[in-house]
Amino acid sequence: MLFPTVEYGLFFLVVLAVAWALAGRVGLHKNFLLLASYCFYGFWNWHYLPLLIGISLVSALIARRVQAAGTTAARKRWLALGVVLCLATLAYYKYTEFALLAVLNLWSYFGNPPDIDVQSPLLPLGISFFVFHAISLLADAYRNKLRARIDLRDALLYIAFFPQLIAGPILRASNFLPQLARPRNPRTIRANTACLLIVAGLFKKIIIANTLATRLVEPVFADPASYAGGDTLLAIYGYAAQIYCDFSGYTDIAIGCAMLLGYRFPRNFNAPYTATDPQDFWHRWHISLSTWLRDYLYIPLGGSRGGTIRTLVNIMVTMVLGGLWHGANWTFVVWGALHGVLLAGHRLWSALRWQRLAAVRQTVAWRWLSRLWLFHAVCLGWVFFRAPSFDIAFAMLANLAHAGPLTLASVPVLLVLIAGLGGQYLPRRWGFSLEFALARAPIVLRGAALACAMFVIQLLGPTGVAPFIYFQF
Amino acid sequence: MKRPARITGFLASTRDLALGAAGFVAAIVLIDSGGLSQWAERLDLGPLRTIAVPVTETVDRGLRPLGIDRVRLTALAELGRVSWSDNPAALVAAAPPPAPAKPPPAKPVKLAANVKAAPAPIPPAPKSAAPLLLSPVVAAVPSSTALPPLLPVPPGRPRVVALVGDSMMAVGLSDVLLRQTADNAGLQVIKAFRSGTGLARPDVFDWNAEYPAMIGNARPDLVIVAIGANDAQGYIDAKGKVVSFGSDPWIANYRTRITAFMDMLEGSARQVIWVGLPPMRAALYDAHVATINRIAYTVVSTYPNAAWWNPAPYIGNKDGGFRNLGQVAGYHGRPKIAQLREPDGIHLTDDGALLLTDVLIPWLSPAAAHPLPVTH
Numbered sequence: 001m002l003f004p005t006v007e008y009g010l011f012f013l014v015v016l017a018v019a020w021a022l023a024g025r026v027g028l029h030k031n032f033l034l035l036a037s038y039c040f041y042g043f044w045n046w047h048y049l050p051l052l053i054g055i056s057l058v059s060a061l062i063a064r065r066v067q068a069a070g071t072t073a074a075r076k077r078w079l080a081l082g083v084v085l086c087l088a089t090l091a092y093y094k095y096t097e098f099a100l101l102a103v104l105n106l107w108s109y110f111g112n113p114p115d116i117d118v119q120s121p122l123l124p125l126g127i128s129f130f131v132f133h134a135i136s137l138l139a140d141a142y143r144n145k146l147r148a149r150i151d152l153r154d155a156l157l158y159i160a161f162f163p164q165l166i167a168g169p170i171l172r173a174s175n176f177l178p179q180l181a182r183p184r185n186p187r188t189i190r191a192n193t194a195c196l197l198i199v200a201g202l203f204k205k206i207i208i209a210n211t212l213a214t215r216l217v218e219p220v221f222a223d224p225a226s227y228a229g230g231d232t233l234l235a236i237y238g239y240a241a242q243i244y245c246d247f248s249g250y251t252d253i254a255i256g257c258a259m260l261l262g263y264r265f266p267r268n269f270n271a272p273y274t275a276t277d278p279q280d281f282w283h284r285w286h287i288s289l290s291t292w293l294r295d296y297l298y299i300p301l302g303g304s305r306g307g308t309i310r311t312l313v314n315i316m317v318t319m320v321l322g323g324l325w326h327g328a329n330w331t332f333v334v335w336g337a338l339h340g341v342l343l344a345g346h347r348l349w350s351a352l353r354w355q356r357l358a359a360v361r362q363t364v365a366w367r368w369l370s371r372l373w374l375f376h377a378v379c380l381g382w383v384f385f386r387a388p389s390f391d392i393a394f395a396m397l398a399n400l401a402h403a404g405p406l407t408l409a410s411v412p413v414l415l416v417l418i419a420g421l422g423g424q425y426l427p428r429r430w431g432f433s434l435e436f437a438l439a440r441a442p443i444v445l446r447g448a449a450l451a452c453a454m455f456v457i458q459l460l461g462p463t464g465v466a467p468f469i470y471f472q473f
Numbered sequence: 474m475k476r477p478a479r480i481t482g483f484l485a486s487t488r489d490l491a492l493g494a495a496g497f498v499a500a501i502v503l504i505d506s507g508g509l510s511q512w513a514e515r516l517d518l519g520p521l522r523t524i525a526v527p528v529t530e531t532v533d534r535g536l537r538p539l540g541i542d543r544v545r546l547t548a549l550a551e552l553g554r555v556s557w558s559d560n561p562a563a564l565v566a567a568a569p570p571p572a573p574a575k576p577p578p579a580k581p582v583k584l585a586a587n588v589k590a591a592p593a594p595i596p597p598a599p600k601s602a603a604p605l606l607l608s609p610v611v612a613a614v615p616s617s618t619a620l621p622p623l624l625p626v627p628p629g630r631p632r633v634v635a636l637v638g639d640s641m642m643a644v645g646l647s648d649v650l651l652r653q654t655a656d657n658a659g660l661q662v663i664k665a666f667r668s669g670t671g672l673a674r675p676d677v678f679d680w681n682a683e684y685p686a687m688i689g690n691a692r693p694d695l696v697i698v699a700i701g702a703n704d705a706q707g708y709i710d711a712k713g714k715v716v717s718f719g720s721d722p723w724i725a726n727y728r729t730r731i732t733a734f735m736d737m738l739e740g741s742a743r744q745v746i747w748v749g750l751p752p753m754r755a756a757l758y759d760a761h762v763a764t765i766n767r768i769a770y771t772v773v774s775t776y777p778n779a780a781w782w783n784p785a786p787y788i789g790n791k792d793g794g795f796r797n798l799g800q801v802a803g804y805h806g807r808p809k810i811a812q813l814r815e816p817d818g819i820h821l822t823d824d825g826a827l828l829l830t831d832v833l834i835p836w837l838s839p840a841a842a843h844p845l846p847v848t849h
Contacts, residue, residue, distance in 0.1 A: 006512045007521075013494060020487045097812065101798070104810040113810060117790065119754060119797045123816050186487045195493075222648040225655035260490070388823055443489045447496025455504050459548055 001043040003253045004206055004458075011040065012257060015162075019261055023184040030157055030180060033261070040162035041125070048124040051089075052160060058085060059134035060155035063141035063173075067149060075142055082138040090131045096120045098328030126166040128325055132292060133159045137173040139296050145174035154180045161263070163254040167247070169268040169288035176263070184262040192435040194259035195446065199453045201252030204245035206461035208420045212242040214462050215413050221386055224395040228404020232396055234417070235408070236379050239386050241420025244272065247286070271424035273378070276370040277350070278342035281378060293322050311347065316340040326385070331393060335385045342377055506533040507542040515677045518707050518715060610724060613763075614749060614770045616793055618783045620836045624744050626694050631661040634837065635693035635742065637684070638700040640668035641750060645821035646699055649830045659838050663691050666699075672730045673704035681737050688741065696738050697833070699748040701769060702819060705761035719764055727765075731772040735779060745779035748829070751788045752795040754818025759795065787828045788813060788821065801827050 001008050015036045022029040042049050062082035069075040097120035107113040137155060140146050158176050220227050220235035227235070248269040255265045268288050275281035282290040298318040304311040316337065323336015360366050380397075387393035438446055502509070510533040513525035536542070626632045634654075636647045643666045654660045665687035670678035680700075704727065707717045716723050738745050749766045753759040766783075773781040790796040796813060801824045803809030813825030821829070 006509065013498065016490070016494060020490055023487065097797075101810060101812065104798075108808065108810060117796050117798050119795075119818070120816070122818070186490060189490070191490065191493060223651035223655060225652060392823075443493045444496035447493035447498075448500035450493075451497045451500035452504065455501065455545075458505075458508070459545065 001040055003250065004202055007043075011036075011043075016260055020184070020186070023186075023262070026183055027153075029184065030153055033162075034153065034157045034160065037157065037160040037162040037165060041160065041165060044125050045122075051124055051127075052130060053156070055086065055089060055130060055134050056156045056159040057152070058082070059137050059159070060150055060152050063137045063146075063155065064150050064152075066138060066141040067146070079138055079142040083135055086131045086134045086138070090127060093121055093123055093127055095324075095328050129168050129170060130159050130165065132170050132289075133173070135296060136170070136292065140173040145172075146177060148177075148181065150177070151180075161258070163258040163261075163263075164265060167250050167254075168286075169251055169254065169265050170292050171265065171288070172292075175266065179263055186262070189259060189262055190435075191260065191443075192438045192446065194256040195450045196431065196435060196438070197252045197256035197259070199450060199457070201249040201254075201256065202454060202457045204249030204252065204420070206457050208416045209242045209246035209249060210462045211412060211416045212238040212245075212420065215410070216408050216417075217242055217386070219408070221388075221392060221396065224392060224399050227399065227407070229400045229402045230404065230406040231408045232399040232402075234406070234413075236383055236396065237421070238413070238417055239382050240273070240375070240379050241417055243382065243385075244269070244424075245420045273375055273421060273424050274371065275374055276367050277374060278339065278346045278377075279350075281374060282339075282343070289322070289325075293318050297321065308348075312344045315344050315347070319343060329388075331384045331387055331390065334390075335381045338377075338381045338384065342374075502532060503536065503539075504541055505545065506536045507545060509533070515674075518709065610728070610767050610771045612767070614766050614781070614783055616783065617786055618781065620746065620782060620832070621744075621780045623836070624694065624778070631659050632695060632837070633661045633663065633691060633693045635663040635665050635688055635691070635696045637665045637687075637696050637698045637738070638748075639666065639670045639702055640820060641702045641748075642666040642697075642699040643668045644815065645823055645826035646748070646829060649823055649826040650697075650833065653830055653834050654837070657838055663688055663693060669703065671701060671703035672734055673706055673727060674708060675730070680734055684737060685741070693742040694744065695837075696742040696745045697748060698738070698745060699750075701750050701765045702762070704765055705758065718761065724764075724768060727768050728772055731769055735772060735776055739776055739778060743778060745773070745776065747773045747779065747781045749781055749783045749785070751784045751814075751821070752790075752793060754795045754797070754814065758819075784829055787832060788825055799825075799828065802831075 001011060015033075018032055019029060019036075022032055038049055038053070041052055059082055062078055062085075066075050066078045066082070069078055097118065100118055104113045104116075137150070137158065141150065154177050155173075157180060158171065158173055161171075161176075164171055216238040217235050220231055221239075224232060251268040255268075258265045266288055268286060270284040270287065272281055272285035275284050298314055301314045301317060302310055303314060306314075319340030320333055320336045323332045323334070323339070326332045326335070383396050384390075384393045387396060438449070441449070506529070510526075510529040513522060513529040516522035516525060533542075623632070636642055636650060647664065647666055651662055651664070654662050665684060667678065667683070667687075670680065672680060675681070705718050707715055707723065708726075710716050710722070710726075716726065735745065747769060749769065750762045753762050770781040773779050785793040788796065788799075795818070797818075798810055799813045800808045801811050801813075803811075811824035812822050813828065814820065815822055
């Protein structure tokens with residue numbers, strides 16, 4: 001059930017009505033949301049519901065053992081057991097075939113590999129996200145960030161809560177479980193913000209991301225040799241805008257839906273292409289993943305506590321594994337490694353303390369040059385992220401040097417490209433102004449305005465519903 | 474003075490939320506009842522469709538006299554005309570298809586899928602001049618099929634090849650074919666495929682109406698078709714009765730749809746190659762696909778300038794069954810072991826498609842034969 005569909009609209013309206021009708025009865029309210037979340041997941045493939053429930057139950061039970069253990073060593077043992085179980089499940093579903101292919105291809109260098117055919121299991125939708133939620137539950141229990149004893153139902157709902165179930169944002173148990181403990185209060189809901197987020201998300205997804213995908217990105221990445229350098233560059237920029245609008249659009253809708261149900265999700269994007277350095281970029285791009293990797297991988301590896309070399313190694317390991325988390329393909333490994341190199345290079349560069357350099361770094365021109373440079377470095381990474389193989393990635397890069405006609409730069413494509421990239425520079429106060437302006441209208445009219453906005457978006461977007469890019473991860 | 478809750482956009486009570494939701498629902502029903510009705514018609518058979526179709530149709534019928542839907546239709550047509558949207562409303566203004574060699578199917582070309590026109594049940598299949606019910610559907614397709622000789626093209630002009638189909642063409646196969654023919658001056662390739670479509674549900678996507686707009690004024694020398702992966706589904710007939718996949722009426726109807734499709738393709742192209750569906754991973758789905766292949770083979774074989782080509786010997790295992798991993802040509806011709814099928818067990822990966830294009834490209838253009846041998 002994809003967000004921009006009538007099916008989801010109907011589902012959400014029913015859930016919204018019943019959830020608020022049950023708001024005064026906390027237990028029933030949570031039972032209902034849990035049931036709705038499992039229905040939401042089962043709508044895709046109910047065969048995988050036992051997996052979702054199983055991972056949730058096992059991690060919750062182990063997290064409770066972590067909380068109850070008397071010694072640090074015992075807590076650590078339970079934590080290790082839980083994390084290993086979670087990662088083993090993820091590895092089984094996501095990386096079995098990848099590992100086997102790597103071994104077979106290595107084997108083929110030394111002789112004829114065995115003629116075997118292995119079928120890895122169908123990848124359960126959202127497994128990377130709900131496994132990370134489960135690990136967060138375990139880790140937060142280990143770090144004593146959960147004051148109360150973990151309630152099983154709350155833990156199940158935390159992992160399966162439908163707005164974030166398929167593609168995040170990745171919630172922290174320590175942030176979300178306390179929300180479940182409180183009764184819902186309509187006075188805490190910023191309805192205008194929620195509606196604007198949903199409309200913005202739909203606009204980004206349907207109009208910008210889908211238009212760029214169908215009219216620019218997909219044709220060029222499918223057949224780079226048919227396009228010259230101008231079209232190729234445009235397609236790379238287009239993918240940068242597409243993936244941002246696709247993923248941040250999904251997140252906006254998820255945050256808006258959760259907000260209408262009375263729950264707060266963390267911000268996941270903050271105008272990432274306005275970043276001036278790689279570290280700044282990861283503070284703005286997929287924030288819930290980058291902070292998850294920082295807290296549950298980089299810091300446990302030692303973070304920056306072990307000297308320069310060790311820090312750089314930790315950065316590289318974190319980013320390469322972060323790349324691999326996105327998909328079982330070497331192109332994702334290269335994408336992660338590229339960002340690792342950028343972050344490591346930035347760390348060394350920013351450690352330089354030349355006074356003259358420090359003065360230059362403060363100038364506006366330097367900031368814009370940094371932005372431009374970083375954007376293109378990120379775009380280089382997107383080529384590997386988007387390309388299905390290294391052949392295509394290198395063909396795309398080689399194509400940049402080929403002169404030729406610009407065939408895909410139609411007015412609609414350029415408009416949505418500018419909107420997708422330039423929209424990040426719009427002042428945030430415009431959004432606040434709109435929110436407050438809406439507040440003056442009667443609530444019924446605000447609902448009608450939301451309907452009209454969605455209608456216009458659906459009218460302007462390409463036909464069909466393309467799945468969100470991050471669903472595959 | 475207004476309450477702070479109003480000024481900042483916070484809700485005052487659940488009543489506010491209910492009022493907002495009511496405003497939303499009322500507005501969406503009022504302005505898009507036609508769209509909702511079409512959404513219901515496109516749903517797969519099941520309880521949701523059973524409820525949604527009569528409800529949305531009743532609402533739409535009740536609201537149609539208000540004329541609000543005209544705004545939507547006009548907007549769609551306008552947007553299609555200026556090429557802002559790829560909505561098939563553009564079809565209304567599309568050039569008519571070239572005159573077919575056989576009598577055209579007696580099927581009215583309806584408006585775009587999003588333009589309200591079609592009734593809820595799927596219309597009866599078109600009547601065709603092809604010898605429909607004369608030959609029974611074959612019990613099994615041949616395990617090995619040869620590609621026929623290509624019809625010659627006049628010297629000095631490239632062979633025009635149209636790639637047609639659903640995601641079986643769009644994912645993998647078309648990408649690799651396009652890449653491998655990009656520098657071939659002897660071939661001009663036209664993209665006319667669309668994922669999520671098929672021949673079983675013209676109410677969702679009507680190939681006979683859409684295809685002429687997809688190829689424009691081109692007249693292909695050869696059409697390569699790969700379609701049918703979405704067709705293993707039942708439908709509701711004109712009497713409102715569910716026709717299950719694989720039943721006799723379903724097979725008869727599907728035959729007529731393939732026949733009408735072939736009539737149209739043959740009317741606009743000189744030669745047609747129908748790439749059969751490859752073996753699938755899930756056993757039940759594989760059995761369904763085998764049924765679709767048998768019907769397609771039976772129909773396509775009746776056309777003199779068309780051939781059904783079985784991809785199983787190249788993409789399947791030794792027995793013609795599903796195979797996930799296989800050896801393909803890697804860097805510098807060195808063999809590599811690769812995944813041949815997408816994780817869904819249905820679509821071809823680029824590496825999987827290579828196994829087919831290694832046969833298709835040398836056949837299409839002997840001078841540009843793929844230099845790397847395929848090993849299994």
